[in-house]
Amino acid sequence: MRRRWEPPPHIRLALARGGAKGRGPGRPLPATLRTMPVIVIIPLAEIEADAVERLLDRAFGPDRHRRTAYRIREGTSAVPALSFAAVEDGALIGTIQCWPVRLARDDGGSDPLVMVGPIAVEPARQGEGVGQRLTRHAIRAAEESGAPPLMLIGDPEYYGRFFGFDARATALWRAPGPVEQRRLLARGTAPEGAGMLAPRIPALT
Numbered sequence: 479m480r481r482r483w484e485p486p487p488h489i490r491l492a493l494a495r496g497g498a499k500g501r502g503p504g505r506p507l508p509a510t511l512r513t514m515p516v517i518v519i520i521p522l523a524e525i526e527a528d529a530v531e532r533l534l535d536r537a538f539g540p541d542r543h544r545r546t547a548y549r550i551r552e553g554t555s556a557v558p559a560l561s562f563a564a565v566e567d568g569a570l571i572g573t574i575q576c577w578p579v580r581l582a583r584d585d586g587g588s589d590p591l592v593m594v595g596p597i598a599v600e601p602a603r604q605g606e607g608v609g610q611r612l613t614r615h616a617i618r619a620a621e622e623s624g625a626p627p628l629m630l631i632g633d634p635e636y637y638g639r640f641f642g643f644d645a646r647a648t649a650l651w652r653a654p655g656p657v658e659q660r661r662l663l664a665r666g667t668a669p670e671g672a673g674m675l676a677p678r679i680p681a682l683t
């Protein structure tokens with residue numbers, strides 16, 4: 479990481495007061511809570527890009543770039559307002575990125591989509607709810623900003639169970655690489671037409 483992450487003033491104030499709800503300076507936290515590390519979700523843009531890449535290598539393995547997901551979003555940049563980091567005591571422990579993609583329909587139309595992922599949690603910290611926090615944060619940001627429907631390639635056992643993604647809309651979607659149809663998931667009012675997933679590059683679409 480380029481620099482150690484320091485909480486911005488409003489978070490420092492909340493921490494000094496004993497948490498987001500604030501207990502006030504006169505009411506110190508119980509000793510157990512005072513030593514408890516705090517995980518905060520911040521914009522991914524505040525994290526050094528190399529640190530993100532190293533975390534992705536640890537979570538997915540270094541050959542991750544060959545995955546179909548990378549081809550679908552090739553040539554685009556992650557959407558800064560929808561990409562986040564989980565940071566604990568200055569250390570990066572999780573990331574989520576979202577990308578502008580589209581369904582290039584066989585009938586000639588084009589439907590904008592937001593591709594979610596990779597979602598990665600530091601291997602030693604998996605199973606503690608960090609992935610759920612990051613994903614919920616990104617979904618809420620997408621909903622609040624009126625972003626296009628979300629899609630991803632991932633395990634329905636995780637993304638269906640916690641976040642309502644499913645494969646109903648995607649039966650006729652194709653991808654520029656191998657993909658198991660049951661792992662091609664969407665959420666919200668995703669288009670159901672036949673077509674190819676492709677990057678959404680303004681100059682070309």
Ligand SMILES: CC(C)(COP(=O)(O)OP(=O)(O)OC[C@H]1O[C@@H](n2cnc3c(N)ncnc32)[C@H](O)[C@@H]1OP(=O)(O)O)[C@@H](O)C(=O)NCCC(=O)NCCS
Nearest residue numbers: 537595596597598599604605606607608609610633635636
């Ligand atoms: C998948 C991943 C993002 C989940 O984040 P996490 O912080 O470890 O998971 P959470 O703590 O939020 O959720 C834990 C629960 O999800 C379940 N879960 C986690 N990954 C799962 C998967 N791939 N399929 C089904 N269930 C899964 C756990 O069994 C656990 O269930 P429980 O509460 O009943 O015990 C994380 O494990 C990771 O980085 N994995 C490696 C990279 C990867 O595969 N990313 C996803 C593809 S984009």
